[in-house]
Amino acid sequence: MHKLVIALLAAGIVSGAAFAQSSPLKIGFVAELSGPQAPLGQDQYDALMLVIEQNGGKLGGVPVQVIKEDSQLKPDVANQVVDKLLEKDKVPIITGVTFSNIMMAVHKKITDKGVFLIGSNAGPSPVAGAQCSPYFFSTSWQNDNQAEVVGKYASDKGYKNVIAMAPNYQAGKDFVAGFKRSFKGGTITDEIYTPLNQQDFSAELAQVASKKPDALYVFYPGGLGVNFVKQFQQAGLNKSITVMSTSTVDGSTLPALRDAAIGMLSGTFWGPDFPNEANQKFVAAFEKKYNRIPSQYAAQGYDAAQLLDSAIRKVKGKVDDKKAFHAALKAADFKSIRGNFKFGNNQFPVQDMYMFDVAKDSKGRVSLRTVAKPLVNHVDAYAAQCNMKAL
Known part of the structure; x- marks a missing residue:
């Protein structure tokens, strides 16, 4: 099959762009997934995958492949898995990151590469302030x-x-x-x-x-x-x-x-008893699939997935147009389960x-x-x- 594609490309029968579009969009997910803190990462991951499942394996109408990595609450391990995602897997987007010491270890490495980091938990003060980056968005809170x-x-x-x-x-x-x-x-x-x-x-x-x-x-x-x-x-x-x-x-x-x-x-910022329609649907769907009440970590992961869904749709899957994708993320055009949602100048939520x-x-x-x-x-x-x- 690989040889056939190469032959077709060489003959001009199939364009490189058309072939690229048939490949799923790779998204890295990094969090604590083992040890005593594993439930925090698992809830973020489960909520992310719930949205993807609800959308038929897609975000923004584009098929996606989530590459899951366990940072083990160790900055050196986090750096290793991020290096893999950046250099081997060549992901344009990474999400997750639970603990602030992990975020401080990987934030600059990811954003300096021009890769978008959608944080669904950790919000250390330097990242919200002097070390803010246009490539970092948070769907949780500043610590x-x-x-x-x-x-x-x-x-x-x-x-x-x-x-x-x-x-x-x-x-x-x-x-x-x-x-x-x-x-x-x-x-x-x-x-x-x-x-x-x-x-x-x-x-x-x-x-x-x-x-x-x-x-x-x-x-x-x-x-x-x-x-x-x-x-x-x-x-x-x-x-x-x-x-x-x-x-x-x-x-x-x-x-x-x-x-x-x-x-x-x-x-x-959020509780499972919030009466808005989007939240009620989320809680019901999460409980049905995973047989437990979602935590705030799940809520943050769910909104991260919804944010990506909205932004990828706006750019029609062309996340390599970084300026357009950034604008689409900043618009936050989705119904958050917390109610009203908007980003401040540092791309952290302004919220109740x-x-x-x-x-x-x-x-x-x-x-x-x-x-x-x-x-x-x-x-x-x-x-x-x-x-x-x-x-």
Whole structure:
């Protein structure tokens, strides 16, 4: 078959362009897909593939091939798989990327090659600010945003003494900075940073107990969150201290936590109970296919797929026309499951941010329930530092 195509090309019977169009558009997907943090990457991937399946194996009317790579929460591994995607697979688009240390390791490498990176989770502050790139778009949030809405909520509720806890890496520092930025009228009595791979929080929880704060702000994603919440409850602290969190009690951890997380608070951009039609269809389709409630990671992956679907359609599959494809992505001409969606100057979403509590849904399952919308059309704190160059 290969020889036949070559012969036809040589004879001028089939044009090179026609042959190229018959090949699927390659899209790289990079995320944590093994270890304790695997559910975060898996939900992003499952939502991406759900959209592609709903579209008959296509995005924007073009057949696509998704090349999945596991970054294993290791920057060196992430660089290796990205090198493969860029040099061997020659993908024009990469999506996914869960953790901020991974994003910081690969962002420049990808965007310097003129490859579009559609991030569906990590939003480290440098990428939103001074290191912004026209080749990077986020369908999630800048890290600080999820913490800023919690800080605003804590201020509205009148908490006076709060302790902050997070892993000691880029996202952990961003989240605590975001909380502090919007927490007014109270005091952060302590900031506790733990190693990213630490699973035992008994010493830190003893420290928290001794200081008797009104509330505890925490960011512990994936398996870290499961361990933290269970140990917090075992220490009996749930009876006296309110937990306000980001990416700790969410759709990725609640199946393991169940009733242990009831009453805890979480701040983010989306919840499975949003009443808009697009979201209701997404939740129903995701639950039917995967037999679980989608997490925010799935929501972000779904919107990333919808963004790509809309932009690829606008350029009729010609993603090599980078200026046109960039304009199509920036237009964000799709119905987001979060409601209104638009990009700011740094190509991060300008969006409403909500607070949720953990409660039983109408089917008796532990899930997130919307309780407040403290921030409306929120712009991240680093957008002003972005001086984006035109393509």
